[in-house]
Amino acid sequence: MAGERQLGDIGFGYRPRAVYACDPARSRGRLFDEVESPTRTPFQRDRDRIIHSTAFRRLKHKTQVFVAHEGDHFRTRLTHTIEVAQIARALARALRCDEDLAEAIALVHDFGHTPFGHTGEDALNDKMAAWGGFDHNAQSLRVVTRLESRYAEFDGLNLTWETLEGLVKHNGPLTDAAGKGLKGPVPQAIRDYSELHDLELDRFASLEAQCAAIADDIAYNTHDIDDGLRAGLLTLDMLDGVGLPAQILRGVRERYPALDAMRTGHELMRRQITMFVEDVISTATARIARLAPQSADEVRAAGEAMVTFSEEMAASEKELKAFLYRNMYRHSDVMRVRADADRIVRDLFDVYFADPRAMPEGWREGLDRAEDRIKARAVADFLAGMTDTYAIKEHRRLFDHTPDLS
Secondary structure, eight states, X not given: OGGGSOOOSOOOSSSOOOTTSOOGGGOOOBSSOOOOOSSSOHHHHHHHHHHTSHHHHHGGGSBSSSOGGGOTTSOBHHHHHHHHHHHXXXXXHHTTOOHHHHXXXXXXXXXXXXXXXXHHHHHHHHHTGGGTOOOHHHHHHHIIIIIOOOOSSOSSOOOBHHHHHHHHHTTSOSBOTTSOBBTBSOOHHHHHHHHHSOOXXXXXXXXXXXXXXXXXXXXXXXXXXXXXXXXXXXOHHHHTTSHHHHHHHHHHHHHOTTXXXXXXXXXXXXXXXXXXXXXXXXXXXXXXHHHOOSSHHHHHTSSSOSSOOOHHHHHHHHHHHXXXXXXXXXXXXXXXXXXXXXXXXHHHHHHHHHOGGGSOTTTSTTGGGSOHHHHXXXXXXXXXXXXXXXXXHHHHHHOSOXXXXX
C-alpha cells in the first residue's frame, strides 16, 4: 500500500518554499489596497482575520453530521475545520508549499454552510430555486467579501487573491476557457466577485488550495467513522467488509489481539489518516516531478490536479464514501433528524420572506419594499449564518411546535 512507499525528499518545515509554491511576497493583493503588516505575511494575516471572524466562531454550533446536542464528543463544523487545517498544513509542509495559505483556505472553506449540515443547504437551495439557488461555496465567498462587518474601510475580510482563489476553486476549475460552467451555471456571487478581482475560474487553484481540498476528504472520511462508531450507527464488524479499514483492522488486531473496541477504533482512525496522507504526499511528489512546474502560475495552468490520491487509494476512498453514505448518512436515525431539521429551515425561510420584520434589526431594513430576489437573498444570508442552536431557538419563538432533534 501507499504507506509503504519511500516518500523521498519531502519538507519538514525548516527549508525554503519550493519554486512552485505561492510566495506571499508576490501575492496578487487584495480588492481594497491596505498597508501590509510588518510582522506577518499577507497569508498569515488572512489566517488571523479568518480566525477572529464571527463566521469562524459560529462553526462551533453548526452540525457536521449529527445535531449539536446529541453529545459533546461528536464533531461540529469547527472541530472538523481544525482537523482539516492540521492535515492541510502537514501536506503543504511536506510539499514545501506555503503552510499559512493552505491553513487559511482550510479554515475558511466551510464558512458558507447552513445550520444542520447538508440538510439545511438542500432546503435553502430548494427555497431559493427561483433566485439562483443556494451554494455553500458561493456563500462562503459572500461571507468573506460582503457579510462580515468588522472593518472601518470595507465590508468582508478583504482577503488576498490567493486565499479567495483557493476558497472558490479548491475542487478545480469552475468554467471552461469560454466561461461556460463545467458543472452547471456558476453561482452569481462568484461571477460578480470575479468580475471585480478576476479569480481565473477556468484554471486550477494553487497547490496550497489543493492540499486544503484533499485534507477535507481525508478528515471527514476518517472522522465520520469515529462519530459513527460512537453513535452506534457503525460497528467494527461492519468495517471488516470495507477494503481500507478492513486492512487496517487486521493489522491492529494482529499486533494488539486483546485491545478493547474503543482503542481499536482510535488505532483505525490514526492509521487511516496516516495512510491517506502518505499516499497523497507520494502521489503529489511524483506528479510535481513529472509536470515540473516552475511557478505557482504554472501549477494553475497545468490542466490537471497535482495533489491527489493514487489510483489505488482513490478507489479505496470511493468505496469508503459509498459505505458511509449507505450505512451512516442515510441511516434511519439520521434521516429522521434530517427531516425535522429540513422542516425548521423551510419554516423559517417562509416566515422571514413573508414578513422580514420577523428578522432582527440590521437584517430587515428596507426589505418590506425590496424586490423578491433581493429579499430572498437577504433571508438566505441570515438563515445560512445561523447556528443549529439559534435556528431552533428562532423556530420556538415563531412557532407553537418545534421538532425535537435530540
